[in-house]
Amino acid sequence: MNVAQAGATAVTTLLAVMLGGWLTIRAQDRLWHRDNQRQWRDIRLAAYTTFLTAFREYVAYILLPSARITAVPRPRSPHDPMPFFDEQGTRYKEQLEAAKTELRLIAGRPDVVAASRLMVRHARLLAAARATCDVDALSPERFDELWAAERRFVAAARGELALHAPAEDAPLSA
Numbered sequence: 001m002n003v004a005q006a007g008a009t010a011v012t013t014l015l016a017v018m019l020g021g022w023l024t025i026r027a028q029d030r031l032w033h034r035d036n037q038r039q040w041r042d043i044r045l046a047a048y049t050t051f052l053t054a055f056r057e058y059v060a061y062i063l064l065p066s067a068r069i070t071a072v073p074r075p076r077s078p079h080d081p082m083p084f085f086d087e088q089g090t091r092y093k094e095q096l097e098a099a100k101t102e103l104r105l106i107a108g109r110p111d112v113v114a115a116s117r118l119m120v121r122h123a124r125l126l127a128a129a130r131a132t133c134d135v136d137a138l139s140p141e142r143f144d145e146l147w148a149a150e151r152r153f154v155a156a157a158r159g160e161l162a163l164h165a166p167a168e169d170a171p172l173s174a
Contacts, residue, residue: 067085080124100116126138
């Protein structure tokens with residue numbers, strides 16, 4: 001074996017090692033990126049679920065006949081009424097606010113944040129309306145807006161999480 005053959009063998013071996021190392025690094029990078037995306041998806045799913053739960057508990061409290069709610073006009077624009085709660089209701093309000101803040105911190109798309117903001121606004125308007133009347137006297141339009149805002153949020157969250165929308169006419173499985 002001469003020097004040229006030994007040099008070619010060494011260069012070929014070195015190139016093979018470098019190519020193998022580069023391919024390994026690329027595969028590891030893709031794996032890390034996929035795991036990172038999966039972790040963020042799980043974190044977002046948990047936060048969105050927590051937000052929806054807090055929202056539903058807030059609305060359920062508002063609809064209790066025993067709920068004590070007062071409302072005062074907001075001092076700045078848009079001057080809509082701001083609801084204030086008794087001690088029990090304050091807990092639900094704080095849970096909703098905390099879940100909304102968490103959602104804003106980790107949301108990956110602005111339409112999710114905008115939809116959550118709309119949900120909270122309609123829930124607050126419902127609470128303010130509830131401060132002045134009984135549950136039975138609340139406007140049906142108030143509920144239509146509230147549930148439409150919730151549907152928009154769910155659609156935006158599902159879009160961000162890349163979940164397929166369920167078919168509208170699909171039968172429910174047992």
